[in-house]
Amino acid sequence: MQGIWTTERIRAAEDRLLAVTPDGELMRRAAFALAVHAAEMLAEHTGSVSGRRVTLLVGSGNNGGDALWAGAFLRRRNVAVSAILLKPERAHGPGLAALKRSGGKVVSLEDGPQWIRRADLVVDGIVGISARGPLRPDAAALLEHVSAPVLAVDLPSGVDPDTGAVDGPAVVADRTVTFGALKPVHALAPASCGEVSLVDIGLRLSEPDLQRLDTADVAAAWPVPGPDDDKYSQGVVGVAAGSATYPGAAVLAAGAAVRATSGLVRYAGHAADVVRGQWPEVIATGSVTDAGRVQAWVVGPGIGTGHEGREVLRFVLGRGVPVCADADATTIIARSPDVLDARDPDTPLVLTPHAGEFERLMGSPPGADRVAAARAAARKYDAVVLLKGHCTVVAAPDGRALVNTPRGSWLATAGSGDVLSGLVGALLAAGLDPWLAAGAAAHVHSLAGSLAADGAPTSASGILGAIPDALRSVRSLTS
Ligand SMILES: NC(=O)C1=CN([C@@H]2O[C@H](COP(=O)(O)OP(=O)(O)OC[C@H]3O[C@@H](n4cnc5c(N)ncnc54)[C@H](OP(=O)(O)O)[C@@H]3O)[C@@H](O)[C@H]2O)[C@@H](O)CC1
């Protein structure tokens, strides 16, 4: 697991470390790493380092100080460094002095645009973990002139460090070099951060606020049959999805469950014939009441939100096994919360809302702080909540939260959620902790999406088809 800490926790840890570290030492460690990355980017983009031009955007705090010190280090490699000070009177004193001593140039805010346009690399030291609200207008105005690659110091300015939300103009970095620990912005705003490199400056932190699953975590969690396993011991998952008119959701959810593990898949609903035709290995029946025993249910995609859907949901919630309630099931729960009375409170429930379903469940949209929103919903429903979005957030009622950072946006396609719910259900049936099941499913789902897309639009069937490749890739990295 990769730990992610809020800026409040990072600041407290930095204060503890600063108290036992010689003055300026932490900043020099941070700045030296920045300079190494800047040189690497110059070499990558221009073929050389010496003689290239770097322009620093320098705010009034230590983030700007990092940039100024990095500029001084780059001067040693004969880089032409210019610094635009957003607040000259409050620029970091020792950093500014070091840059001037090294032969770096300080340019006025008015002249800034031409220096930005001439740069081979722009270093964003406008603001770091003390950022509040949208970028100030003078900083925002400078960004309009940036066309060179951008290296962000600690985080891309203009993006909220704790939520990843962007409100107005913001830096879009090619690379972000961050210090001590990952902050939420790095997991929640991948498109603004670019490639993220974490530099150890000696920070010591306890339990993270947020986590991200490593491929190794997913590989370790994913059920793999042993010699003594059979189709039952791997978990039997029931899928209550789709309708005679709209069988697609059933085919996708059941298919994903088939591909996720080697356990057995039962299907119950009006699309039984179509599901059987597509997936002969699925045991399909017309109703949940005669589906037979399962270790977990997936319920909701395409079942409708009327009386029948409600009764199906009530039935599966009363079976005493984990349930993944998706799509129409979340809408039913939002409109008729009494269906949850059927649930044994000790059996896990996973809700998988997108933003619209979340609003129905909670009465307001997720808002900028999607982690807090998912946590609140998890507490309210005493359920694991997988909040879909570009970055999927999974929160448990006990407060654990993880983020799945995708590699692209190809997953946003019709039926993609049905595939995800099948994956979650199969992992629940295999007995995984529901929070980990949802997180691991989201990880493999997004990996399958990017493998299927490979740079061009894909479909839910494409994502489904790429699940074996995604699982092979996850497992190969650790075997
Ligand atoms: N501590 C350490 O050990 C280490 C810290 N390190 C580095 O320090 C960074 C944190 O530095 P920091 O706390 O000095 O503040 P920082 O983020 O630079 O903000 C400066 C000022 O910007 C302003 N401002 C606020 N919002 C704004 C906005 N939206 N748009 C524009 N301006 C805005 C606001 O000033 P105001 O104008 O409100 O008076 C604020 O005070 C951290 O990210 C890392 O890079 C590393 O060197 C490692 C060691």
Ligand SMILES: [K+]
């Ligand atoms: K920055």
